[in-house]
Amino acid sequence: MSIESLKSSKxxxxxxxxxxxxxxxxxxxxxxxxxxxxxxxxxNLSFRAHRAVLAxxxxxxxxxxxxxxxxxxxxxxxxxxxxxxxxxxxxxxxYTSKLIFTKENVLEIRNCATVLGFKNLDKACFDFLLPKFxxxxxxxxxxxxxxxxxxxxxxxxxxxxxxxxKDDISDEDKLLLQPLQLRFKEPEPSCPPSVAIEDVPGDCxxxxxxxxxxxxxxxxxxxxxxxxxxxxxxxxxxxDLETAPVSLVKKDENCPLPCFPCSSNGDCKExxxxxxxxxxxxxxSLLSECCAPSVCGPCSPCMKKPSLTSCRDSTESICxxxxxxxxxxxxxxxxxxxxxxxxxxxxxxxxxxxxxTLRSEQRSSEEIEVAKQLTFWPECPAQGSPSGLVGKxxxxxxxKSWHMDPRAIECPFLQDFGAVGAQLHDGEGGSTSQGSPxxxxxxxxxxxxxxxxxxxxxxxxxxxxxxxxxxxxxxxxVSLSRNxxxxxxxxxxxxxxQLEFVHDIRRRSKxxxxxxxxxxxxxxxxxNLECEIEKLRSERGKLTAERMQLNQxxxxxxxxxxxxxxxxxxxxxxxxxxxxxxxKYSSPDCPLSAFLCPSSNHSQST
DNA sequence: GGACGCTGTCATCTT
DNA sequence: ATAAGATGACAGCGT
Numbered sequence: 001m002s003i004e005s006l007k008s009s010k011x012x013x014x015x016x017x018x019x020x021x022x023x024x025x026x027x028x029x030x031x032x033x034x035x036x037x038x039x040x041x042x043x044n045l046s047f048r049a050h051r052a053v054l055a056x057x058x059x060x061x062x063x064x065x066x067x068x069x070x071x072x073x074x075x076x077x078x079x080x081x082x083x084x085x086x087x088x089x090x091x092x093x094x095y096t097s098k099l100i101f102t103k104e105n106v107l108e109i110r111n112c113a114t115v116l117g118f119k120n121l122d123k124a125c126f127d128f129l130l131p132k133f134x135x136x137x138x139x140x141x142x143x144x145x146x147x148x149x150x151x152x153x154x155x156x157x158x159x160x161x162x163x164x165x166k167d168d169i170s171d172e173d174k175l176l177l178q179p180l181q182l183r184f185k186e187p188e189p190s191c192p193p194s195v196a197i198e199d200v201p202g203d204c205x206x207x208x209x210x211x212x213x214x215x216x217x218x219x220x221x222x223x224x225x226x227x228x229x230x231x232x233x234x235x236x237x238x239x240d241l242e243t244a245p246v247s248l249v250k251k252d253e254n255c256p257l258p259c260f261p262c263s264s265n266g267d268c269k270e271x272x273x274x275x276x277x278x279x280x281x282x283x284x285s286l287l288s289e290c291c292a293p294s295v296c297g298p299c300s301p302c303m304k305k306p307s308l309t310s311c312r313d314s315t316e317s318i319c320x321x322x323x324x325x326x327x328x329x330x331x332x333x334x335x336x337x338x339x340x341x342x343x344x345x346x347x348x349x350x351x352x353x354x355x356x357t358l359r360s361e362q363r364s365s366e367e368i369e370v371a372k373q374l375t376f377w378p379e380c381p382a383q384g385s386p387s388g389l390v391g392k393x394x395x396x397x398x399x400k401s402w403h404m405d406p407r408a409i410e411c412p413f414l415q416d417f418g419a420v421g422a423q424l425h426d427g428e429g430g431s432t433s434q435g436s437p438x439x440x441x442x443x444x445x446x447x448x449x450x451x452x453x454x455x456x457x458x459x460x461x462x463x464x465x466x467x468x469x470x471x472x473x474x475x476x477x478v479s480l481s482r483n484x485x486x487x488x489x490x491x492x493x494x495x496x497x498q499l500e501f502v503h504d505i506r507r508r509s510k511x512x513x514x515x516x517x518x519x520x521x522x523x524x525x526x527x528n529l530e531c532e533i534e535k536l537r538s539e540r541g542k543l544t545a546e547r548m549q550l551n552q553x554x555x556x557x558x559x560x561x562x563x564x565x566x567x568x569x570x571x572x573x574x575x576x577x578x579x580x581x582x583x584k585y586s587s588p589d590c591p592l593s594a595f596l597c598p599s600s601n602h603s604q605s606t
Numbered sequence: 607g608g609a610c611g612c613t614g615t616c617a618t619c620t621t
Numbered sequence: 622a623t624a625a626g627a628t629g630a631c632a633g634c635g636t
Contacts, residue, residue, distance in 0.1 A: 519613085
């Protein structure tokens with residue numbers, strides 16, 4: 001395609017975050033009851049909403065809303081079978097794409113979803129999920145799991161392998177299981193439904209209960225601190241807030257701080273399902289959006305493949321529409337994740353043309369030419385390569401140079417550091433990190449010494465990530481579970497240098513986080529011990545005062561009884577030998593003894 | 607310029 | 622065997 005023809009081409013900018021932003025704004029409006037034009041009544045509760053939103057999610061609302069022309073004040077009473085408890089999560093889902101449910105209410109929600117004709121949920125979610133929840137047929141072989149971290153690990157591993165049956169899990173296990181990211185076994189390698197119970201990078205999730213001595217579920221690693229800090233420990237100590245995925249934060253009324261959904265009774269099982277399909281309408285991908293690391297190939301079908309970062313991912317893509325009439329096929333080139341990682345952005349390359357190999361050469365040069373027409377594209381060699389666009393060194397170079405252009409910093413595409421995805425081939429181009437003329441000389445190559453002493457290690461790591469042309473961010477390298485990480489390494493074609501770097505980044509980042517946790521625990525422990533010391537001091541003061549008071553009372557009582565004894569003995573006119581016998585069988589504390597030998601006993605009692 | 611606190615990293619141990 | 626996390630020790634940096 002010539003430059004002239006490209007100049008006459010139409011360009012399309014497609015933002016995949018736009019829709020989620022819009023939805024988010026709508027949700028905020030709903031919460032503030034702004035621009036809401038619909039009241040939904042379920043049982044005795046009413047919910048405000050935007051009719052357009054509900055109509056777009058639900059057949060029921062679509063039918064009901066379209067039959068009303070009232071501009072304002074439309075009130076829709078839901079059928080009796082739709083409960084408020086079942087509807088509310090659906091309403092949340094309509095505005096957030098996330099369905100939060102428990103094992104207890106999943107059936108209720110499913111029923112409501114069915115009645116209301118909630119799209120994207122029925123088949124993709126419940127039909128898959130419910131058997132996992134309620135099928136007890138697969139529970140036979142499960143062994144009794146140990147509590148604490150090992151439980152989590154076992155469950156995590158089983159869950160990742162898809163062998164888990166939630167019925168097999170004890171309440172404590174559920175507690176541990178809940179924040180994990182479960183991926184049930186996928187029947188098909190492509191586009192399988194999955195359930196996400198999102199992952200917690202932290203460790204044991206048992207929050208200390210009121211009893212304070214309830215340690216059994218704690219990880220032994222934490223037990224020392226837990227025991228040392230005793231009662232003062234709170235959920236904050238266990239929950240790693242720094243790395244907690246927001247979407248799984250449960251609002252625990254017992255915990256003033258946002259923490260993972262743990263409760264003292266061990267009964268926590270809220271599960272969050274993220275769905276992009278509410279935005280893109282891809283029903284099949286409903287549950288796959290929250291799961292395993294996967295490599296997105298260049299073709300549209302693979303867009304359904306699980307995306308590692310889908311729960312938080314926001315992607316931007318540039319869609320360059322070529323002249324389809326000349327191409328013979330629709331041509332949509334979206335720069336792929338490989339490049340996107342290089343640019344710390346999510347610019348995908350995907351061709352609707354299944355035979356993308358043929359066109360990739362054209363596309364690479366075309367894209368460069370097209371990009372040149374965008375004002376922020378700097379000069380770069382328009383090299384073609386028959387090996388395909390993805391991961392081609394020429395494009396990397398271009399993209400790198402683009403990234404390094406100061407103007408590009410303002411480019412919204414470069415704001416996100418997100419997507420995992422495209423394959424990064426190191427074929428004929430070799431390592432893109434080696435000898436790239438676009439990499440600043442002071443940052444190229446291995447410079448571990450300077451790395452260690454860089455001021456901002458994390459940002460430096462991020463820089464290195466794109467220097468190394470890695471298709472994922474530091475955050476992703478660190479936050480991947482072990483299995484996911486291994487899977488990712490298998491799927492990516494890393495050079496040895498890249499591999500070492502990824503491992504290095506992961507190790508150091510994890511250790512950095514661990515060191516922070518460790519220091520925080522120490523500080524918390526010190527603080528708690530200080531509090532404990534204060535408390536003990538205060539308690540000691542109280543006890544000392546109490547003891548003095550009791551002593552005074554004792555003296556007073558002794559004096560009183562002493563007087564009474566004296567009177568009794570005097571009135572009884574006991575003879576001395578009778579008094580001796582009486583004293584013999586009296587305790588030394590008895591006033592009679594003092595009466596007989598006042599000096600010794602009195603001084604003793606005081 | 608030294609003390610101090612914070613932070614990242616490494617080495618080592620435990621799980 | 623391997624990975625992950627915890628933690629002591631050390632070093633660099635800023636105040």
